[in-house]
Structure formats: structure tokens, C-alpha cells
Amino acid sequence: MTFSSHPWPELHYERLQETLAAVQLWTQIVGKIRLVQMPWINHSWHVTLYVSPRGLTTGSIPYADGLFELEFDFIDHRLAIRTSQGASEAMDLRPCTVASFYAELCERMARLHLPVDIYACPNEVDPAVPFAQDDQPRPYAPEQMQAFWQALVRMQPVFTRFRARFAGKCSPVHFFWGGFDLAVTRFSGREAPKHPGGAPNMPLDVMQEAYSHEVSSAGFWAGSPAFPQPAFYSYCYPTPPTFGEQPVAPEAAFFSQEMGEFLLPYDAVRLADDPEEALLQFLQSTYEAAARTGNWDRAALEFSFEQ
Structure with a gap:
């Protein structure tokens, strides 16, 4: 099955990193709003974001008067807030400080009588500067953010197709704002x-x-200073001693001893004759x-x- 006739977008870590660093902190604020309003779902599945058509x-998200939603729109570059009462607010995504983003979001949420009672510090980043005190100017490059999101749009159906092959417990295909990665996780059913x-x-x-x-988890993230290129990853916990020695596909995939997981550079998928099939091979073979x-x-x- 081919999901899209459109080419996968080019992604360059050095062009993406500053914009993504800003957006990651913005998504943490939004994600924490969801976190405090949702009942706890195992493995923190109640905190995640999802790839949408925009x-x-x-x-x-439930609240006293019904439901509300926050959506980062990377077409018009706005953060939209909508309620089941028909009310809405929107704020532009633009270069700014995290503190000013947080203040404006709190103000707009207050206009809609929506709660923002969160632990207002980031997670999974170091240093963890409180949102209200983070006055460092942050860039926002709309074309780079749109390219990153368009890459998620291309890969999300492939992750979903991979998920559909599994009869056991499996996570949704979701986006973690802590690590800023798209992920799907399968479970063996045994405690770890x-x-x-x-x-x-x-x-x-x-x-x-x-x-x-026990888990086998796969996903995508934009890279880091230690590995400065976008890549797909796959790891398991606990990690058997021979896990990294197993043959995987496609040919460009490899096991990183430093990171303890299999990696596949994004460009190896983007430039493949059939990108969806190349990614599916990686997900299946590493699982x-x-x-x-x-x-x-596995029989159970x-x-x-394929469903």
C-alpha cells in the first residue's frame, strides 16, 4: 500500500534544531495541560500529542463544561484553542521567549475559563528553566517546522500499519513532548x-x-548534538545481550552501541525507491x-x- 504520492521532505538537523528546541518547550506547556486534566493512563499515554491534518x-480534553482541544497548526502557524461550547482563541507561532508564550497562553485560556494549573517546568531537558522565567529569545522558522510536521504526516500511516499487525498490547501512535519523538510501543505481556x-x-x-x-519501541526524532541528523530508532527493554547483533533491514540500519538501539537515518528512507516499505522493513525487522x-x-x- 502506498500512502502518498508526495515526496518526503528534506530535513536538516542544523536548520531544524533551534526552532524545534523552542517548539518542544511550547509543546511541553500544552502537554502538561492535558496531563493534569486527564485520568492517568498506563505508561503516560494520557500526556501525548497526536499528528493531525494541520x-x-x-x-x-475534559473540563467542567465539556471538552476542549489545543492544536499546533503548522500550516497557518497558530496555536488554536477550541471548546465544545463553541468558543475559541488562537495565538500566532512566532519568534518569542518561552516566558511570553506561556503568559499569552495562560491569558487566552483564562478568557475561555479553562484551567492551566500545571507543574510549570520542563521535563527531559537540561537545564530545566521554569517556563515563566525562560526569557531567552527563541527563533521560529515556519518553513522548517512545516517540513518536520510534513515528515510526521508521511510516517504516521506507516507506524499505524505496523501497529495493526500486533494482537498484543500496543500503544497508540503518539508524539511524546518530553523527548519530542513520534513513537509506537509493543508489549510482550510480561513484567520487566x-x-x-x-x-x-x-x-x-x-x-x-x-x-x-517488557517493550519493543520504535519511533522517530529529529536528532541531537550526539547524533546530529533525523533518524528512526528501535530499542527494547530489558535489552537481551544479543539484541544488537541481530540482522535488520534495510541495509542502512545499524546498531548504535553508544545509544543502545537500532538507528536508521531519515534520509535512507526519504531517498528510497519506496520510502514506506523501507520504513516498514525497519520497524518489522527490529521488532x-x-x-x-x-x-x-509471537504466535499469541x-x-x-495484516489487518
């Missing part, structure tokens, strides 16, 4: 050893609940590496045909 959305933690400014109990059961070395009950967990 950007990234919280989906429906206590996770040691290690993510910056992330409570240990949250990490241990997230990894309470099989985890399931094989972790002795998962996998569909014998």
Missing part, C-alpha cells in the same frame, strides 16, 4: 525489571511505570530482533495476516 493536537531511570528531570517512578513491562532474543510468544501476539 499539525499536532492534544485531542479532546525495575528501570534504573536516567532521563534528565524525569521522576524515577514515572520512568519505572513507563517501563513496568523481530527484540521478540526473538527476548523469547516473546501477532496476527497471521
Whole structure:
């Protein structure tokens, strides 16, 4: 199945990094609003954002008068706030400080009588400057943000198709604002050893609940100073000793000893003759590496045909 006739957009870490650093902090503010309004769902699935036809959305969030939603619109470059009462507000996405973004969002939420009672510091970043005190000027390059989102639009259906092959417990295809990555996670059904933690400014109990059961997780993120290029990743927890030695596809995929996971550069997918198939090969072969070395009950967990 081919999902799109449009080419996958070019992404360059050095052009993306400053805009994405700003947007990651903005999404943390929005994501924390969803976090405090939603009942806890296992593995923090209640906090995530989702790829939408215009950007990234919280989906429906309950409040006293019904439902509301916040959506980052990367076509018109606005943050839209909408309620089930028919009220709405919108603020432009533009170069600004995190403090001014936070202040304006709080003001617009107040106009709609919506709650913003959050822990107002970022997670999974270091240093974790409180939002109201982060007065560093931040750039916003609309064309770069739109390209990043368009890449998510291309890959999200492939992740969904991969998810549909699994009969066991599996996460939604969702976007974590902490790590700023699109991810989908499969579970073996067995409990896992206590996770040691290690993510910056992330409570240990949250990490241990997230990894309470054995997982094989795959996703996409835009890169970091340690690996300055957009890439797909796949890891498992716990990690069997021979996991990184398993054969995976396509040819450009490799195991990073430093990061403890399989990686596939985004460009290897973008430039492939069939990008969707190349990505699907990576997702499937790295899952099989985890399931094989972790002795998962594959007969019980996998569909014998694609749904």
C-alpha cells in the first residue's frame, strides 16, 4: 500500500534544531495541560500529542463544561484553542521567549475559563528553566517546522500499519513532548525489571511505570548534538545481550552501541525507491530482533495476516 504520492521532505538537523528546541518547550506547556486534566493512563499515554491534518493536537480534553482541544497548526502557524461550547482563541507561532508564550497562553485560556494549573517546568531537558522565567529569545522558522510536521504526516500511516499487525498490547501512535519523538510501543505481556531511570528531570517512578513491562519501541526524532541528523530508532527493554547483533533491514540500519538501539537515518528512507516499505522493513525487522532474543510468544501476539 502506498500512502502518498508526495515526496518526503528534506530535513536538516542544523536548520531544524533551534526552532524545534523552542517548539518542544511550547509543546511541553500544552502537554502538561492535558496531563493534569486527564485520568492517568498506563505508561503516560494520557500526556501525548497526536499528528493531525494541520499539525499536532492534544485531542479532546475534559473540563467542567465539556471538552476542549489545543492544536499546533503548522500550516497557518497558530496555536488554536477550541471548546465544545463553541468558543475559541488562537495565538500566532512566532519568534518569542518561552516566558511570553506561556503568559499569552495562560491569558487566552483564562478568557475561555479553562484551567492551566500545571507543574510549570520542563521535563527531559537540561537545564530545566521554569517556563515563566525562560526569557531567552527563541527563533521560529515556519518553513522548517512545516517540513518536520510534513515528515510526521508521511510516517504516521506507516507506524499505524505496523501497529495493526500486533494482537498484543500496543500503544497508540503518539508524539511524546518530553523527548519530542513520534513513537509506537509493543508489549510482550510480561513484567520487566525495575528501570534504573536516567532521563534528565524525569521522576524515577514515572520512568519505572513507563517501563513496568517488557517493550519493543520504535519511533522517530529529529536528532541531537550526539547524533546530529533525523533518524528512526528501535530499542527494547530489558535489552537481551544479543539484541544488537541481530540482522535488520534495510541495509542502512545499524546498531548504535553508544545509544543502545537500532538507528536508521531519515534520509535512507526519504531517498528510497519506496520510502514506506523501507520504513516498514525497519520497524518489522527490529521488532523481530527484540521478540526473538527476548523469547516473546509471537504466535499469541501477532496476527497471521495484516489487518
